[in-house]
Amino acid sequence: MTAEFDQQCINTLRFLSVDMVQKANSGHPGLPLGAAAMAYVLWTRGLKFNPRNPHWADRDRFVLSAGHGSALLYALLHMTGYDLSLDDIKQFRQWGSRTPGHPEHHHTPGVETTTGPLGQGFANAVGMAVAEAQLAARYNRAGHDVIDHATYVLAGDGDLMEGVAAEAASLAGHLKLGKLTCLYDDNRVTLAAGTDITFSENVAHRFESYGWHTMFVTDGNDLATIDAAIDAARAETARPSLILVRTHIGYGSPEQDSFKAHGAPLGTDDVRKTKQKLGWPTEPDFLIPNEALAHFRKSVERGAHHEAVWNERMRAYARKFPDQFQELQCRLRGELPLGWDTDIPVFPADAKGLATREASGKVLNAIAPRLPALTGGSADLDPSTKTALKGLGDFSPPPSKHEDEQGFDDGGWSYKGRNLHFGVREHAMGAIVNGLAVHGGFIPYGATFLIFSDYMRPPIRLAALMGLHIVHVFTHDSIMLGEDGPTHQPVEQLAALRAMPNLTVIRPGDANETSVAWRVALETRDHPVVLALSRQNLPTLDRSRYAPADGLRRGAYVLLDAPDAKPELILIASGSEVALIIAAAEHLQGQDIAVRCVSMPSWELFDALPQRERDAVLLPSVTARLAVEAGVAQGWHRYVGAHGDVLSVERFGSSAPAEVLRHEYGLTVDNVCARARALLVS
Structure with a gap:
């Protein structure tokens, strides 16, 4: 392919995006104009996916964390052959369309997660990388790598300013998630101004301190250098990678490098001028050259081949490891295995009773051995939330090469471990468990005190919006936690959570209601569930005197x-x-x-x-x-x-x-x- 042809393909993405925004009279043309080149390289040369089967389990994941640039993602999906028509493209941001203003999971084929609130997609991508690593560690065998894919995220300046991205990046570096790559659209412009008024840090140094591998691409239109950087990120398996790509927001437009290009249509005159500047016909709108479409649509054939090869690997795996194959298939289908609830305890009547957080811990540990998809942890509060899975290992990073050579006692590290330690990072925890859920193969949970649910309200809301199967375990649920005082005593949090659409909040009254609450939470597959649990002991009711606890289901x-x-x-x-x-x-x-x-x-x-x-x-x-x-x-x-x-x-x-x-x-x-x-x- 010639450089001229590459530019034609890139401009096709740019001007499909610009025309979408202009027709809708709403949207964000700046990112698509600036980031189209790096997206083109990734999607046509590096990304493993099958447009005809968006849910293929071993596809690479691509997350547009800077979700305001959704027009670029829709252009990519249409051009590469997903079930997203040109008519869908033309209905950008309209009522009932498949191309909403920000990408929505389960709404548009090929959209991996709902993004738009900045930083959330980045943290979701960390969860997806955790998911891949744990599945690979549990199920892959020598010569049978049935789980082997990468996670890519395109993030902007705003994403990397958000605290949730910092939390997630810190944890990703600690966990050495080598199959995670972030393409940073470093255009140095935000909605209101240039980043010089708020954001002058050395991002590369920050990520290096987190334990990331960093690279620079000084020209966002240098396809060969972008390609080489993505290859280098793929080769770096011991660290996640950040590729800082210097781009120009609104590239080619009269508003290039200005915040004015961020979030408003260019206008008829500036659309014309931009097309002329980049050598694109001014008419018709939504122009797709046949040769460019044919080039992008090669993704269909490549994707079918990738999936066919994987299916053959799965057949060989099934023959040699039938039990593991069946377990993996059950997880990927999102099913509860037969007998998953066999060991759920029934608690005897007890006037002294026990805290519902204690009962929850007993139920959780009774269920977990029979439900391998159940994975999670807390924001540094396992001893208090009672959410540690006993004997099921910690999801921990491998030792460094030096430590390995020195016979370092790694303490039994393993990506197989099902206990996730998030550190004191509630916001990232919420977004990472969302990433586990959208990846597939997991029923994730996260735990903290109810008062700190406020720190993670944005990802809880997004989980509800996406209809994700997640369990949030929130303990210390009232002022009755006592001496820690008002900073730790939730008063308004239950009301706030109950106000959220598509979220079920369950506050059980004793140990046996807690058992039923866990049943309901794990059987509820189409939205998240909150369990609000007590710190203090509660009487375990005598169910021969009172109605059965199964009434909680109603x-x-x-x-x-x-x-x-x-x-x-x-x-x-x-x-x-x-x-x-x-x-x-x-x-x-x-x-x-x-x-x-x-x-x-x-x-x-x-x-x-x-x-x-x-x-x-x-x-x-x-x-x-x-x-x-x-x-x-x-x-x-x-x-x-x-x-x-x-x-x-x-x-x-x-x-x-x-x-x-x-x-x-x-x-x-x-x-x-x-x-x-x-x-x-x-």
Whole structure:
């Protein structure tokens, strides 16, 4: 191929992108104009993928972390033969189109993850690289490399300014993820100005300190140097690689190197001038030269060949290692293996009980040996969140060559390990487990204290948006954690999480509800689940006296009822307050007040029930309803109704022993009874 032909192909990508943005009168032309050359080299010379099967398991992953440049990605997908038509391209950013303003997972064929919030895609890519490394370590055998692919991410200045990218890059370097490569679109311009006003650090030195291999490409249009750098990154297996590519935002346009090229259409005159500058016909729009299309579409044949070779390897693997093959296939299909729940414990009644975080740890460790896809860890809090998988190893980096030569005691490092140690990096943890989930083959979990869910709210939201099968384990779920005080005591976090669409929040009330909560979380395949768990012990209810814990599956259920199921008062609670309303109900029943106790561990599960089933729990005829929760009342009023009440915590917590806090905040049997009686006389 000639240099002129390469430029024709690159300009095809550039001007498909420019025309998309111009037609939509919305979008970001700057990145596609500047980064098209490096994307062209990667997609036509280095990336392993099959456009006819976007979900082929051993494809290389490409993440456009700078998701505002989505027009470039859509141009690449169309040109290389994915199921994305020219008509789809022309509907960029329109209602119902397959080409939304930022890339969306499960929406557009070939889009690996939802990006746009900067830094998230970068951290997702770290999760994808972790996924590949663990699968390869567990399943590959000598001469049978059935998992062998790379992860590439295209990131911009904004991505690398974000803290989540710094967190993830630090961990990736520590883990020596050699199959991860970041192409850094170093155009030195952001939305508002040049980077000189905010961002003057030496990015290469920063990444070198993280343990990355770094390279420079001083001209973003130098295809040979870009190609050589990608080859060098592929050859560097002991470290992730950062390729700093000096580009020009809005390349060729009158606004080149200006922030004005970032996030607005060029306008009719400037589109014409840009096309003229780069030697492109000004008419028609959405021009695709036949020879350029034919060149890009060779990806279809290459991809089919790659997958056919892999399928043959898989057949040979299946013959020699049938058990491992079946296990891997089950994981790649996202299925739960038969008998995965065989060992889930049933806890005996115990007035002293145990914390639901303790119960969760026991359930997790009972499940994990039978569910190899279950992998995760915490943000340096395993001893507190009880989320360590005992005997299943740590996902850890290999020793350096020097350490290996010196007989270094590596402590049993292994990429096979299923315990992920994220360090004190909650934000990166959330984004990395998203990367594991979108990669496939995993049911990932991440754990921290509920208060620190705020640090990772963006990736939780993106997981909900993408419908990812992830379990978030959040312990220390109320002010009752005690002496650590208000900085560590969640008050508004449950309400905030419950407000998020497509996220199920479950706050179990005792050990057996916790067992059922884990069942629900692992069976829920189309969205993430939060488990909110207590630090303090909770009584394990005697289920011969109270309704079975399996009622949790319905979100809310009648735990204890009035005689003849004719209550005059309904008490409702979740989590640690369930035992409180039971004690209050028994006290009120001693005063001849007919009380129904409802455990409501999950609003989302309850709201999904038919109306008649919800009415059977919260009887419409009973308007005296009191909800009790050690958090803000927001959201509870739709369950207690206009004539009901909520006993809640409407201020921050305090540093004191839990029992003192219970008294000071009115979370006592006497106060519950007083508030309940007030409803009956109002």
